[in-house]
Amino acid sequence: NAGVTQTxxxxxxxxxxxxxxxxxxxxxxxxxxxxxxxxxxxxxxxYYSASEGTTDKGEVPNGYNVSxxxxxEFSLRLESAAPSQTSVYFCASxxxxxxxxxxxxxxxxxxxx
Amino acid sequence: xxxxxxxxxxxxxxxxxxxxxxCTSSSIFNTxxxxxxxxxxxxxxxxxxxxxxxxTSNGRLTAQFGITRKDSFLNISASxxxxxxxxxxxxxxxxxxxxxxxxxxxxxxxx
Numbered sequence: 001n002a003g004v005t006q007t008x009x010x011x012x013x014x015x016x017x018x019x020x021x022x023x024x025x026x027x028x029x030x031x032x033x034x035x036x037x038x039x040x041x042x043x044x045x046x047y048y049s050a051s052e053g054t055t056d057k058g059e060v061p062n063g064y065n066v067s068x069x070x071x072x073e074f075s076l077r078l079e080s081a082a083p084s085q086t087s088v089y090f091c092a093s094x095x096x097x098x099x100x101x102x103x104x105x106x107x108x109x110x111x112x113x
Numbered sequence: 114x115x116x117x118x119x120x121x122x123x124x125x126x127x128x129x130x131x132x133x134x135x136c137t138s139s140s141i142f143n144t145x146x147x148x149x150x151x152x153x154x155x156x157x158x159x160x161x162x163x164x165x166x167x168x169t170s171n172g173r174l175t176a177q178f179g180i181t182r183k184d185s186f187l188n189i190s191a192s193x194x195x196x197x198x199x200x201x202x203x204x205x206x207x208x209x210x211x212x213x214x215x216x217x218x219x220x221x222x223x224x
Contacts, residue, residue, distance in 0.1 A: 004155075042119075042201065042216035043156070058211070090155050101146065102203075102212060104155035 002026050006091050006105035013081045013112045021076040021108050023091030031097045032074035033058075034066060036087040037107075043090065049074055050097035081112045116140075119202050119215030127223050132189040134218045136202035144205040145185040146212070147176050151198045159200075160187070182206075192222050 004025045013019055025032065033048040035058075045058030049068040063085060065077045074093075078085055088109050092102040116139040126132060136145070144163055148156035160171050162178035162185060169176055173190045185202055202215040 040216065043214040045211060048211065092155075098205075101158055101161055103158070104148075106155045107153075 004105035025093040029093035117215040123219040142204035142206035
């Protein structure tokens with residue numbers, strides 16, 4: 001029962017480097033999300049994909065891009081990493097965009113030096 | 114945008130005590146969710162509420178969807194050490210189908 005799987009779990013980058021966080025879900029969910037979690041800030045939505053082929057900005061999209069590769073996979077890319085992007089990133093999925101319950105991955109801890 | 118105020122920010126309690134936390138919204142919600150996050154893990158859904166006034170239990174946890182649709186409460190009875198973690202409320206309302214999360218309540222249970 002994998003649920004939502006994220007890779008990598010840990011990553012250290014230098015300022016200006018690029019990287020992609022991968023996410024896959026095996027629950028046949030239509031909607032997928034990327035959040036970041038920072039101390040005292042809770043979970044903030046970066047981008048989401050209501051269904052395959054669509055993506056939309058969330059609350060804090062600047063500095064990120066996403067790709068909904070297929071129904072299972074939703075990746076988050078940092079083109080030029082900045083220290084302000086040091087955070088824990090969570091991918092989540094739900095049955096559909098109005099389906100209430102989100103299921104989260106275990107998180108990817110990113111440090112930008 | 115929608116705002117959620119979750120309180121308290123943190124709690125230190127003794128094992129066996131009951132715990133109560135709540136979230137209030139600046140607007141009406143039609144869904145309330147409560148999540149728990151263990152250290153180093155992703156949030157896990159505890160209870161989902163879909164109707165005003167709804168009271169739902171999951172073991173020692175009980176959550177309620179407020180009558181005004183602007184608040185929700187989570188109670189934990191007879192706390193145990195494994196209850197330690199961060200508890201998040203999340204809500205969704207109106208035509209905005211994105212979830213809004215509270216900032217979390219950090220619970221510490223002393224054995």
